[in-house]
Amino acid sequence: MAESKRGNGGGSKPRKRADGRWEARYTNAEGKRRSVYAPTRKEVAAKLAHALARKDEAPAFKPTNIRVRDFLAEYQGAVEHSLKRRSFENARAVIRLHLLPELGHTKLKALTREQIQRMYTNKLNSGLSAARVSCVHRVLCAALNMAVRWRLIDHNVCKEVSPPRVPAPEIRPFSLEEAKRFLAAAESDERYHALYVLGLTTGARWGELSGLFYSDLDLDRRVMHIRRSLINAHGGLALDTPKTKGSVRSVGLTVKATEALIRYRKRQAAEGQPMIGDALVFTNKAGKPIHQSNFIRRSFKPLLKRAALPDTNWHAATRHTCTCLLLLDRVNPNP
Numbered sequence: 001m002a003e004s005k006r007g008n009g010g011g012s013k014p015r016k017r018a019d020g021r022w023e024a025r026y027t028n029a030e031g032k033r034r035s036v037y038a039p040t041r042k043e044v045a046a047k048l049a050h051a052l053a054r055k056d057e058a059p060a061f062k063p064t065n066i067r068v069r070d071f072l073a074e075y076q077g078a079v080e081h082s083l084k085r086r087s088f089e090n091a092r093a094v095i096r097l098h099l100l101p102e103l104g105h106t107k108l109k110a111l112t113r114e115q116i117q118r119m120y121t122n123k124l125n126s127g128l129s130a131a132r133v134s135c136v137h138r139v140l141c142a143a144l145n146m147a148v149r150w151r152l153i154d155h156n157v158c159k160e161v162s163p164p165r166v167p168a169p170e171i172r173p174f175s176l177e178e179a180k181r182f183l184a185a186a187e188s189d190e191r192y193h194a195l196y197v198l199g200l201t202t203g204a205r206w207g208e209l210s211g212l213f214y215s216d217l218d219l220d221r222r223v224m225h226i227r228r229s230l231i232n233a234h235g236g237l238a239l240d241t242p243k244t245k246g247s248v249r250s251v252g253l254t255v256k257a258t259e260a261l262i263r264y265r266k267r268q269a270a271e272g273q274p275m276i277g278d279a280l281v282f283t284n285k286a287g288k289p290i291h292q293s294n295f296i297r298r299s300f301k302p303l304l305k306r307a308a309l310p311d312t313n314w315h316a317a318t319r320h321t322c323t324c325l326l327l328l329d330r331v332n333p334n335p
Contacts, residue, residue: 011052014044024048064152068111069104071152075143084241089234094139098123109153113160116140120163130164137163172312173320182317183256185307192299194257194264195282198224199318202251203326206314207231210290211239212281214274219261222253230289237289 011026017037022044025035028051036051038044072095080088102119103111123133141158148156174182179200186196198209204226211230218225226249231240242248253261261281268275273287284290292314300314 011048014041014048016041026051064109066108066152067104068106068108069100071108071147072099072104072143075146078146085233085238086231086240090135091139091142092234094136095143098136099140099143108147111144111153111157113157116157116161120161124164131166134163134166137161171316171320172310173316173324174309174312176325178307178309179321179325181307182303182309185303188306189299189303190267191285192282192295194260196303196318197257197260198253199314200322201254201257203319203322204251205229205243205247205319206292207240208242208247210280210282210292213278214281215277217261217281219253219258222255222258224251224253225249226251232292237291 012024014022014024017023021037021039022041023035023037024044024047025033026048028034034051036044036047038047076088076092076095079091083091098119102122103115106115120133120137123136124130137158141156144153144156144158147153183197183200186193189196195209198204199206202224204224207229208226211228212224213227216225216227217223226242226247228239229242229247230237233240264281265275271287273279273283280289282290284294296314300317301311304311304317
């Protein structure tokens with residue numbers, strides 16, 4: 001018996017099968033015949049309607065033989081000016097070091113869940129950290145989302161993969177007594193004492209402090225304006241916009257921080273350093289921007305030892321400690 005059909009792509013009328021189930025057929029967006037099944041006529045009609053609605057919503061795509069390496073080249077060109085500089089450079093490094101060697105010769109439409117999952121496993125077994133493999137996953141997933149929007153593929157296979165679980169890092173902020181010891185020990189570091197005081201009392205990020213201009217300081221009103229961030233970009237240190245839109249802000253300065261900045265400014269004047277306009281507040285002895293890794297190794301880590309404090313990182317010692325101390329005083333750190 002011929003199958004009863006509806007016009008205009010509406011699918012076939014439901015029919016009862018020999019096994020007792022109801023079936024309805026339709027043509028999907030790729031022109032292939034598909035069936036839906038249900039125990040009752042009403043349920044199969046609902047399933048058919050849902051399938052037809054999804055078909056109408058799904059954008060048509062044309063399978064292409066483009067290889068992953070060529071697609072990723074196009075992807076980088078498309079997002080270079082929409083991502084923040086550090087995010088783009090990180091994605092470019094992931095693509096060059098991990099995705100191109102593993103997947104570059106594969107046709108984009110031929111990528112499979114098994115292939116990507118196997119790549120993650122191999123990376124972990126070779127010694128790459130779970131955090132870095134998770135980063136590889138995020139970059140690939142974002143790229144394949146773009147491929148779906150460009151209608152090069154019909155779905156993102158990364159969403160079927162299980163990236164490794166990344167353990168939450170242990171964050172060890174200082175107690176009030178430890179914070180006092182930290183600042184007391186920092187007084188012996190004449191060059192960076194004001195930087196330490198600002199970090200702990202304002203909770204500003206490293207890049208925000210190291211990218212601070214003198215034009216961002218209003219010491220009479222005891223206000224610091226966060227307008228940019230110093231980042232370690234490809235080719236060296238560079239200025240960029242802060243991490244988020246909400247990171248552009250004005251921060252009140254404590255009396256201790258203001259006094260430390262005044263002393264620091266006097267020493268800068270004695271050294272002949274510029275102290276107006278777009279001159280960096282914090283510089284190394286050569287008057288150049290401070291490289292974080294050098295600062296941590298030569299100043300911050302020795303300071304922790306002098307103060308007999310547990311080993312921690314700059315973010316925990318300053319930003320997290322500031323937040324914790326504000327909460328202890330029942331002050332909202334994000335007013």
